[in-house]
Amino acid sequence: MTVSHWQRAEQQERKVDFLVVGAGLAGCSAAYFAKELHKREVVITEARDVALGASGRNAGFMISGLDTYYHRAIEEYGHDVAREVWGMSLLSFSHWRSFIDSGPIDVPLDDCGSLLLAETQAEAQELELAARALDADKIDIEYYSRDPLQRGYHAAIEQPLDAGVQPYLLVKSIMAQCGAELIANNEMYRLEQEGDCVRVYTRKFIFKAQYVLLCTNAFSPLIDPYFIGKVAPTRAQCLVTEPIDHVPVPYCGYSDYGYMYYRSTFDGRFLLGGGRQHFREDEGDTTEDRVNPKVQAYLDDYLRKYFPDVKAPVAHRWSGIMGFSCDGLPLVGTLPGRPRIGFAVGFTGHGLALAGATVERAVDKLITGRHAGAVDASRLS
Ligand SMILES: Cc1cc2nc3c(=O)[nH]c(=O)nc-3n(C[C@H](O)[C@H](O)[C@H](O)COP(=O)(O)OP(=O)(O)OC[C@H]3O[C@@H](n4cnc5c(N)ncnc54)[C@H](O)[C@@H]3O)c2cc1C
Structure with a gap:
């Protein structure tokens, strides 16, 4: 994005203490931790509005762990990291439950495992x-x-211990409790650190911030070249049927190494997602929010094969863009040479599992410099 000479006349300068970029699950919960634990005045700038990215489009599975089987995670990352990340998902769940219990919005949650x-x-x-x-x-x-x-x-x-949640309302509830000011429809298009201050150029304001935390997940490579090769946009797609009279899978069900997922919704429909593993060329490296008829046809076939008892027609189809990290673990750090600009990105299809504990560490690292453990991006160097 750019801003023209004519539009620039409307931009105002504004000082902020802690600026979060992105109002998804990660950004809204990061704002909460910055405000509650570190007593910062927080503003969130968002290109669109709350939870319009992956956070409001996902299947709502709160599933512990990573996107790979536990023994594979041990082989790939080592036993300590696998255990630590598992613990981070349990901590994230407890954060989500606290928000749900104390929030002003009724967020449906099903302890279905x-x-x-x-x-x-x-x-x-x-x-x-x-x-x-x-x-x-x-x-x-x-x-x-x-x-x-x-x-x-x-x-x-x-x-x-796993659960299914209404993900869009969860983020709305966190936003309502995080104590931050939200500036929606305000895309950020440039940022630079000057001494101890970060200038952040957005459509409506030029912010001068003490700290900036990027919670821009799949869109991060569009923001700074540091993320190129580290975070890859990856499209995921779902469908939901008209209401049905039974519950085909009384769990958050998933299979084919996690690529396929299915559950009942809170309004009695059947949700099915996945299929992108068979269409990698179309579904990888795109930020385009569009359903692909080939993937949707695959979902239709899957529905017929494994759930022939679900006879209701498909009511709705949608897509969303996930941010996949280069090694499968979330990335927490600060941009090289710019220690006031932090990031918490790359949830690799597991934001509901890991974002809560990850952003808590990201805020802490940005303000105190403390190492973020298994999710610290220093592992890549
Ligand atoms: C179809 C689908 C199913 C999924 N199912 C599950 C699941 O069941 N369980 C699970 O754990 N995870 C699931 N995921 C993944 C999960 O949704 C993500 O991991 C999580 O939402 C990431 O949250 P986020 O806040 O980092 O990203 P997002 O929700 O994408 O938020 C990023 C925000 O940054 C904003 N932004 C980007 N660039 C700028 C800019 N320049 N200026 C201002 N704002 C900007 C965007 O508009 C967006 O609102 C699924 C994802 C999809 C798409």
Whole structure:
């Protein structure tokens, strides 16, 4: 984005203490921690409005852990990191629950647990290894060597502490409680640190901020070249049916290594998402909010194959853009040579699992310089 000479006449200079860019799940909860724990005056600038990005479009699965099976996470990141990140999801859930309990908005939450299902025998073997690793770390799960749903899956892991939430209302509720001023329809297009102050150019204001935290997830590579190659926009798509008279999966259900996901909505419909793994060229590296008929046709076929009892027609289809990090873990840090500009991005399809604990660390790192542990971006260097 740019601003023309004519439009510039309307821009006002404004001093702020702590400026958050992006009013999604990450930005609104970061604002809360900056205000509550660090006593900062916080303003959020948002290109559109609250929760219009991935945060208001996701499936609402609060599923512990990362986007890979637990034994694979141990292999890839090491045991300490895998355990630490698992703990971060439990902490994030407790943050979401506190917001839901104390907020002014009624946010539907279903303590239904999650069910991770295997679509093939090979995936079933992976699930068994994951279950053993989870058991060894005394994480509360149940392993099924058969399909508990009797729908043609091969094995399953149930995680009883997981839940399904109405994600859009959750973010609205956090926004209402975070104590920050929101400036919507105010895209940021440039930022630069000058001494201890950051100049942030937005459509309506030129801010002079003490601290800036970028919570811009998939859009981060458009903001600063630092993020190119570190955060990749990745499109995800869902559909929801007309109301049905039964609950096909009484859990947050997911399968095919997490690529497919399904649940009942709070208004009695069936939600199905995923399919992008078969159309990577179309769905990767795009910030375009558009449904792809090929992905939607795949979802239709999947619905017919695994849920033939769901006969109601599809009522609505949508897409959203996720920010995938280059190594699968969220990224927390400050921009090189610009220690007053922090970031908490790259939730890799797991913002509801990890954003709460991650942004808490991001705010702390920006203000105190403390290392952010497993999610600290210094690991990339
Ligand atoms: C279809 C779909 C299903 C998903 N399902 C799940 C799930 O079940 N469970 C789960 O944990 N995760 C899921 N995710 C991922 C989850 O939604 C994200 O991890 C999470 O919402 C990330 O939150 P965020 O605040 O970082 O990003 P966003 O919600 O995308 O917020 C970023 C905000 O920054 C704003 N912004 C960007 N650039 C600028 C700028 N220059 N100036 C001002 N503002 C700017 C954007 O407008 C946006 O509002 C899903 C995602 C999608 C799309």
